Amino acid sequence: MKKFTIYLSLATIALSLSACSFTQTKATSKSEGLIASKEMEKNKTYAKTDFSFEVDPQTFAVSINENGEKAQITQPQESKEVTDLKQSKEEVSWTYPTEQINVHLKKENNHLAVSITSLSDEDTTFAWPKLDAKNYILPIAEGKTIPNDQKEWLAYFKQNEELAMSEAFSMSFFTTNQKTFATTFVMDNTFNSDMLTNTEPHLTLEANHNFIGFDKNKTLNYRLYVTDNDPVAIAKTYQMDRINLDEFKTLDEKEKENPEIKKMRGALQVYYWNSRILTTEDIKWGKLPQMVDEPIFQWIGELLAQYGEDGSEEYLKAMEAFRNNEGYKFEKNTFLTSINYVLLYPQFYNKDIFKNPDAQAQKLIDKGIDKLSEQDLYTLNKHLLAGIIGDLTPPLEQWGQASSSDVFKDMKKSGVENAWIGLPNWANGLMNPEMVKTAADEGYLIGPYDSYQSIQENASIDWNTASFPNKDLYENATVTKKNGQKVAGFLGKGRKLNPTQIFPDVEERFTGIMQNKIPFNSWFLDTDAAGEIYNDYSPEHLTTQSEDVAGRLKRMNYFDKNGLVVGSEGGNDFASKDMVFAHGIETPVIMWSDPDMRENKESEYYVGSYAALDGGIPSKYKKVVPIKEEYKAIYTDPAYSLPLYKLVYNRSVITSHQWEWDSYKIKGQTNERRMKEYLYNTPPMMHIDKASWEERKQDISENAKIWSPFQKEALQHEMTDFKVLTEDRLVQKTEFGDKLSVIANFSGSDYEVDGAKVASHTALIVNDGKETIVKTEG
Structure with a gap:
């Protein structure tokens, strides 16, 4: 792979970082609250x-009449029989007897309230509204503005004709732009709702709602808000709606409960x-050829043959190569992978070996x-191995530290003051608790990836998140479709777990991991948001989507109450009160279905595999x-x-980004991103091992010196404004409160505003009049 390194162009910055001085405001929490309250007051006016x-x-x-302008905001559907019609100036209701649907509309102070209620005890569907607009604003990931005739978006929606809103939309609304105003359809939640798309001759949308027979709540609520054609007005109006539903909680409030x-x-x-406690630096390779016939190495082969998913063939070949003094990079990696695995x-x-x-x-x-905990088991195995392989390795306490703890210390020394460190599995921490302790001692957050999405009947040690001591779960706690079939697990393996049925097993896993006081202070929950x-149509535990989500939020809350900073993949806002961070809002998974990206290993677009021969970062x-x-229009184009x-x-x-698409992943877009x-x-995201840290150390650490103080200031405020400054939409500005702003010039031409010049492909930060340029080279 071509070396691709980006270095921050500090030499071109006219003003030094010290002059920029992003010193966090020393205001008391009370005065910060007053600032935020002032910002929030404005949000009520949109x-x-x-x-x-x-x-x-x-x-x-x-149709809506606003300031003398009338616009039909939802298209007529096929005419239906109507009964029980009741109408006044501000309110109207009726029933569709054939569909067994009751409808009620009422003009409230700042919105039109629409409720649609199923009168049936069976599963039914009802489609509304039907939308045909020149432009749509949709909460796809961070947010998109979509003209109805844009060719890449038409192709996307032709491929995605039915989007589950709970998954595709990060928030519970969708907006159409009329000629003189915007209409935003806000829902209590998007559960059991799909967005149907039609691309001929241009993009039209229709929301389709599934009413579940066994769900006691058979009413879908909409609130239709009218605002200016301004994304700020649309978003702030939605924010006030969430606040009114008690579905909004600030970081300040969360921090009071969990410092x-x-x-x-x-x-x-x-x-x-x-993934290795023993690394290539820990092995005195010159001594290994004389030791290959030792019983311990034969025993490792037997263990792999009996319990290893891939058997022992490659390991035995590698040992034979070492015997003949022909152990090179591949053989060394095979040996290390095998020994760390067992x-x-x-x-x-x-007892016959040790x-x-x-x-x-x-x-x-x-x-x-x-009777040993998982951590004690790993401690035992390390001591057993260390006691028998002699001076083939350094002392046990040094194993793996050069490629873990030492890197964290160097990160701090290099200027990375704040970091969240995610481990791909809790076993990485339990095998190397000194690494976890070092990260915590340096003031970083560190936590494992964990998942309760899938269960396998006989999960391998490679997929421990899909394994549970309670063997009844596979049959009795998994999700059943209406037709009686079980929902398949991730990648089609195993089954999907019902979160309402496994909370005791969540507690059991967590207490097992933590029983030796390993200092994890964060937890990442795969797919919960x-x-x-x-x-779930299982007769023994009928579960609605609302109850499914409640089960996920219960476990998020459990980890938070145990003092852990909780994050999840996705970030959809039904979890906004319970999570602190989310991976996937800024850059979601890009085209999971494209074979050139996922299957064709010869394609330049192939994103890579989950395997890492050297125990470091997988190529994915x-x-x-x-x-x-x-x-690009779908995922990265700022326009x-x-x-x-x-x-x-x-x-x-x-x-931040979904972990497959970190800040460095997309070729040619590091600067733009x-x-x-x-x-x-948006916090920068990166995958690091010792080698990649050395490769990108300068760029990461210099960027961190700007990023960390910038975000600490930005998080004290609302994002108070967003403006598009040029007709091509390639120069944009955001504001955080009254004193902090960012202008990003994605275009090929320089841009000048209020005496400040923003060079092409450059971002300018202004904090209380002081300027800093953000630019990368490479």
């Missing part, structure tokens, strides 16, 4: 009150890969192998790849992007 409505009950077409959250402010998002095995202890355990190992053996939710997260031109989520949740949820990270207050 929804218009001086409008009236008209509706045709037979076709359910709705560890403070460490998240200004933190880089770092996934750290160190250290996880509860079957590792063999005849003289040291004192700590003997103490653990005396407890009983089957991604909107992949289910109605390390390989730098371009994305196809037709996907179609809006900071809707940040306009709502800047003070509530810290959002960094500019957008500042524009949107």
Whole structure:
């Protein structure tokens, strides 16, 4: 792979960082609260009150009259029979007897309230509204503005004709732009709702709602808000709606309950890969050929043959190569992978092999192998191995530290003051608790990836998140479709778990991991905020999508109450009160279905595999790849992007990229994405191991010196404004309060505003009159 390194162009910055002085405001929390309250007061003013409505009950077409302008905001549907029609100036209701649907509309102070109620005890569907507009504003990921005739978006919606809103939309609304105003359809939630798309001759949308027979709540509520055609007005109106529903909680409020959250402010998002406690630096390779016939190495082969998913063939070949003094890079990696793998095995202890355990190992053996915690098991196995391989390795306490703890110390020394460090599995921490302790001691947040999405009947040690001691779960706690089939697990393997049925198992896993006091202070929950939710038709535990989500939020809350800073993949806002950070709002998964990206390994667009031969970063997260031109409008083009989520949740949820698409992943877009990270207050994300830290150390650490103080200031405020400054939409500005702003110039031409010149492909930060330029080279 071509080396691709980006260095921050500090030499071109006219004003030094010290002059920029992003010193966090020393105001008391009370005065900060007053500032935020002032900002929030303005947000109440965006929804218009001086409008009236008209509706045709037979076709359910709705028109809005606002300031002398009338616009039909929902298209007529096929005419239906209407009964029980009741109508006044401000209110109308009726029934569709054939569909068994009751409808009620009422003009409230600043919105039109629409409720649609199913009168049936069976599963039914009802479609409304039907939309045909010149432009749509949708909360896809961070937010998008979508002309109805844009060719890449038409292609996207042709491929995605039915979007589950709970998964596809990060927030519970959608907006159409009329000629003189915008109409935003806000829902209590998007559960059981799909957005149907039609692309001929241009993009039209229709919301389709599934009423579940066993769900006691059979009413869908809409609130239709009328605002200016301004994304700020739209987002702030939605924010006030969430506040009115008691569905909004600031970081300040969360931090009062869990002080560890403070460490998240200004933190880089770092996934750290160190799957080996024994690394290549720890082995004295010259001694190995004389030791290959030792019983311990034969025993490792037997363990792999019996319990390893891939068997022992490659390991035995590697050992034969070492015997012949022909052990090179591949053989070394095979040896290290094998030896680190068997250290996880509860079957590792063999009294005929390990005849003289040291004192700590003997103490653990005396407890009983089957009674040991997972961390104690790993400690035992390390001591057993260290006691028998002699000076092939350095002392046990040094194993793996050069590629883990030492890197964290160097990060801090290099200027990375704040970081969230995610481990790909809790086993990485339990095998190397010194690494976790070092990260915590340096003031970083560190936590494991964890998942309760899938269960396998016989999960391998490689997929421990899909394994549970309670073997009844596979049959009795998994999701059943209406037709009686079980919902398949991730990648089609195993089954999907019902979150309402496994809370005791969540507690059991967590207490097992933490029982030796490993200092994890964060937890990442896979997909819990991604909107992949289910109605479970299992007769023993009928579960609605609302109850499914409640089960996910209960476990999020459980980890928070245990002092951990909780994040999740996705970030959809039904979880906004319970999570602190989210990965996937800024850059979601890009085209999961494209075979050139996922299957064709010869394609330049192939994103990589989950495997890492050297125990470091898998190529899926390390390989730098371009994305196809037709996907740029959907995922990365700033012309179609809006900071809707940040306009709502800047003070509530810290959002970044989905971990497959970190800040360095997309070839040729590192600079553009960094500019957008500042524009949107999005933490940089990166995958690191020792080698990649050394490669990108300068860029990461210099950027951190600007990023951390910038975000600490930005998080004290609402994102108060967003403006598009040029007709091509390539120069944009955001504001955080009265004194902090960012102008990002994505165009090929310089831009000048209010005496400040913003060079092409550059972002300018202005904080209380002081300027800093953000630009990368490479």
